Amino acid sequence: MKLCRFGPKGAEKPGLIDTDGRIRDLSAHVADIDGPVLARETLAALARIDPVSLPLVDGDPRYGPCVAGSRQFVAVGLNYADHAAESNLPIPQEPVVFNKWVSCIGGPNDPIILPRDSVKTDWEVELGVVIGTRASCVGAADALDHVAGYCVVNDVSESHWQLERGATWDKGKGFPSFGPVGPWLVTADEVGDPQALALWLDVNGTRMQDGNTRTMIFAVAEIVAYLSNIMTLEPGDIITTGTPPGVGMGQKPQPRYLKASDIVTLGITGLGEQRQECVAWQAPN
Structure with a gap:
């Protein structure tokens, strides 16, 4: 479904x-x-x-975030070995965990607002996991029983704030519009094996990321179990599980970051696609 x-x-x-x-x-x-x-x-x-x-919806309405009222938006970093390598960071021995503020959650096709004075806004296609039943101190063997479904997430990041403004990654991860989620929540029974999904992302029509969840360091079941032992996961919580290689920070011969008017498109097998236009920050009225 x-x-x-x-x-x-x-x-x-x-x-x-x-x-x-x-x-x-x-x-x-x-x-x-x-x-x-x-x-x-x-x-x-x-x-x-x-x-x-059910009534058919006419026209081409906006898609909102595919789940409402999420209490937590938890993220795992460096979960693909080749992405860790392009980031010049060691392969983690345990999941790298950080938060994306729930205030950054947006629709899958809403604009990405480049932060004021942004210099390193980056793209990251990721598999999102939506919790369906409370998970506290569960084991990996039972972890997927707590998953309602899956979705596409763009873990938009401002790498300057993330890596150069102190030791807390969260600062670069939760700017407004930095959490496009959707277009759909696809239930776990329809997705099947979450470790067999292709992910891709283009910028201005050029393929930048092309990966598969089978190459994750920590599988979805391991991630849910791990997080459930350091926090209580509640229905509606979103976990975003890491990105494959090809982010702007890792481009050669020099990094390439998002600028106003760039178009980002991304998708995951069976979970739909997103499209975002990057727009410059403007002072609130």
Whole structure:
């Protein structure tokens, strides 16, 4: 099942993607796609609905973030050995964990707002994991039982703030618009093996990243289990699991960072695609 949220920012409605790729309105059945809806029983009830019975959404509405009300947006860094190498950093012995502020979460096609005085804004296509049931101190063998589904995440990063303004990565990870999520939350049963998904990202039509989740250092089950032992994961929480090589910081012969008017497109097998235009920061009115 592919679930989505559509409509203007702050007024999104719940939707379901039918077999023809069209949005069907789920508003008569659930108020939103959020933590409570991600319970197994509720997802099972939604799966029993015939999509044809749902109202068809006309036009080309905006996709919002595919899950609402996330309490935590947790990220894992350096989770592909070749990305660690291009970053000139050692392969981690345990997951590198940091936070993306939930205030950075946006729709998959919303603009990327370059921070004021940004000099190193970068792209990172990643597999997002959405928690469906509370996970606390679980083992890897049971970890995927707590996953409701998966989505595309662009872990947009300002590398100057991340790596050169002190030791805390979080500072470069949570600027407004730095967390495009969606377009869909694809339920775990439809995705199957999360370690067999191709990821890609283009900038202005040029392929920059081309990877596969099978080359992760720490698999999704290991990540969920690890995080559940250092925090309690709640329904609706999002985990973004690291990026394959090809980020701007690693480009040769010199790094290449995002600038205003750049177009970023990215996607993951079966999880849909995103498109973002980069825009310059402007002072609030």
